[in-house]
Amino acid sequence: MNAEIIAVGSELLLGQIANTNAQFISEHLAALGIDVYFHTVCGDNEGRMIDVIKNAEKRADLLIFTGGLGPTKDDLTKETVAHVLGRNLVTDQEAMESILEYFKVTGREMTENNKKQALVVEGSHVLPNHHGMAPGMIVDTGRHLYLLMPGVPSEMKPMFLDFARLYSASRNEEHIQSRVLRFFGIGESQLETQIIDLIDAQSNPTIAPLAKESEVTLRLTAKHEQLDQAEAMLDAIEAKIDARVGQYLYGYNEESLPEIVFELLREQKKTIAFAESLTGGMAADWMAAFPGASSILNGGIVCYTNQVKHQVLAVPQEVLKTDGAVSASCAKHLAASVRKLCGSDFGVSFTGVAGPDKSEGKDVGTVYIGFSDSNGSESYRFQFNGSRQKIRIQSTKTGYDIVRRHLRNLPIIGC
Numbered sequence: 314m315n316a317e318i319i320a321v322g323s324e325l326l327l328g329q330i331a332n333t334n335a336q337f338i339s340e341h342l343a344a345l346g347i348d349v350y351f352h353t354v355c356g357d358n359e360g361r362m363i364d365v366i367k368n369a370e371k372r373a374d375l376l377i378f379t380g381g382l383g384p385t386k387d388d389l390t391k392e393t394v395a396h397v398l399g400r401n402l403v404t405d406q407e408a409m410e411s412i413l414e415y416f417k418v419t420g421r422e423m424t425e426n427n428k429k430q431a432l433v434v435e436g437s438h439v440l441p442n443h444h445g446m447a448p449g450m451i452v453d454t455g456r457h458l459y460l461l462m463p464g465v466p467s468e469m470k471p472m473f474l475d476f477a478r479l480y481s482a483s484r485n486e487e488h489i490q491s492r493v494l495r496f497f498g499i500g501e502s503q504l505e506t507q508i509i510d511l512i513d514a515q516s517n518p519t520i521a522p523l524a525k526e527s528e529v530t531l532r533l534t535a536k537h538e539q540l541d542q543a544e545a546m547l548d549a550i551e552a553k554i555d556a557r558v559g560q561y562l563y564g565y566n567e568e569s570l571p572e573i574v575f576e577l578l579r580e581q582k583k584t585i586a587f588a589e590s591l592t593g594g595m596a597a598d599w600m601a602a603f604p605g606a607s608s609i610l611n612g613g614i615v616c617y618t619n620q621v622k623h624q625v626l627a628v629p630q631e632v633l634k635t636d637g638a639v640s641a642s643c644a645k646h647l648a649a650s651v652r653k654l655c656g657s658d659f660g661v662s663f664t665g666v667a668g669p670d671k672s673e674g675k676d677v678g679t680v681y682i683g684f685s686d687s688n689g690s691e692s693y694r695f696q697f698n699g700s701r702q703k704i705r706i707q708s709t710k711t712g713y714d715i716v717r718r719h720l721r722n723l724p725i726i727g728c
Contacts, residue, residue: 314481315348317373319365321381321390322464323356334379334469341478346489346536347375357387359396366397370457375481380464382447384426391450391461395434398452398459402432405439408448415446434461440476444468451480490543494531494551496561497570497714498727501529507557511550518550527707528570560726563717570713571599577720578609585716586655587613588626588647588662590638591680595709596663612655616647626650637673639664641681641692648683649690659719660685661712667701680708684715693728 318335325332332354339349350372355365369376381390395402409431416423430447433439440449445468452459460477462469496504501524505512512520518535531554535546555562564573578585587596597613600606614625619638622628628638628646636642644662652660665680666672678697683690693715697707711727718725 314346314374315350315372316342316375316377316481317351317353317369318349318377318379319353319355319369320379320464321355321357321362323358323387325354325380326356334464334466337466337470338377338379338473341473342481343489343491343534345478345481347481348489357381357389359389359393362389362393363397366394373457375458375460377460377462379462379469382430382449382461382463384424384429384447388429391432391434394452394459394461398434398454400435400452403435404428404431405433405448406431407441408433408439408446411441411448412446434459437461438480440472442468442472443475444471449477451477488538488540488543489534489536490540490547491532491534492547492551493566494533494554494562495564495566495568496529496531496558497527497563497710499529499558499561500524504529504531504558504561508554511553518546520550520554527703527710560723563714570710570717572603574713574716574720575600575603575606575609577717579605581720583659583720584609584611584655584657585659585661586611586651586657587712588651588660588683589613589615590617590622590647590662590664591667592663592705592709592712593617595705596661596712599709599713611657612651614651614654622647626654637675639666639673639675639679639681641694644681644683644692645685645690646683648685648692652685658686659716660690661716663708663712665695665704665708667704667708669701678704680704680711682708682712682715684719686719693725695728 318338320332320335324330335352342349353365355362378390381388412427412431433450434452437450437452442448445463445465447463449462449472462472501522505522518533521532523530533547533550535543537543563570589596594615600610616622616626619633622638623630626647627650628643632642644664647662648660662683666675666677668677680695680697681692683692695711697704715725
């Protein structure tokens with residue numbers, strides 16, 4: 314089975330709201346083994362909606378509509394679907410009673426057009442709306458399945474999860490399993506080059522690269538009648554990828570670098586502290602976002618000026634004068650000092666040039682990250698590019714990756 318998601322509403326085309334419904338539905342359909350090949354957005358116009366439906370019928374088994382079930386004249390979805398199918402609209406008595414009860418309980422006057430929300434396509438399976446007034450409906454013609462749901466996410470999502478999802482699943486015989494591999498320290502083009510033969514040969518499972526902010530992901534997707542076989546197919550292709558670029562793989566699915574580092578620190582019962590110049594507290598902020606951070610994050614110091622670097626973190630004046638604040642020696646002193654001051658197992662420091670202008674004769678994007686533990690202190694030099702904010706984010710993520718590699722006894726890359 315394959316599906317097309319049709320979002321109805323001129324407000325979507327005007328950019329007044331984002332089409333988050335399609336993302337939500339696609340994610341759940343993928344888990345059911347239902348392919349989604351098209352997302353379509355249509356305004357509140359009957360003629361254009363008819364064209365959209367007829368095109369969707371040529372390329373999809375399941376047509377999912379969101380929006381256009383309300384009480385106003387521009388809500389045209391069920392009227393248009395009924396017209397295309399040659400069916401009438403009929404009043405669903407249960408939906409009507411629910412609407413009447415709502416106005417009775419709220420003490421509001423019910424206008425005549427609200428009765429429109431109780432109309433459903435003749436012969437449809439009605440989906441109750443426990444979070445609003447307009448019911449959803451499923452029309453099964455044998456050749457196509459039409460699913461109509463409200464456009465308000467707070468109404469659509471529970472309706473889909475409670476009713477429509479199970480109905481759709483019963484019509485499909487395959488499972489789709491997806492797994493996202495997350496990489497750091499390698500660019501999208503380089504990653505693709507390393508596995509291009511696997512990408513060219515893909516059919517099932519499929520491999521889809523995607524560049525994220527300072528990261529790259531690969532989405533692996535396998536389809537099989539048996540769920541365990543789909544998982545085995547993913548394991549097999551991941552093993553081939555890991556053999557080539559496994560040194561850059563840090564996590565899966567929605568995991569983040571800070572989350573991975575946080576869990577490693579907690580598992581190994583280690584603590585950390587940050588001395589941050591160009592990142593301005595970003596690294597400490599990311600760590601503090603996790604529940605239980607107080608057992609991991611001992612402290613952090615934003616040391617933007619040389620005065621703070623010297624007076625608070627004891628960076629020698631000679632280092633600041635001779636090597637500069639943006640230097641390997643400064644980064645090492647900062648990491649060692651913040652570790653000592655905060656009494657932590659690890660100290661990490663960030664100093665560099667975020668831009669837009671050079672500093673101390675060093676180019677924009679020049680960054681030094683220091684790392685200190687009981688074995689001593691190290692400094693790593695990087696050259697980043699992009700906007701000021703992008704350089705700060707790249708620096709912070711790289712600092713986390715350095716900690717991750719130390720915790721897992723992996724070599725530091727990219728410096």
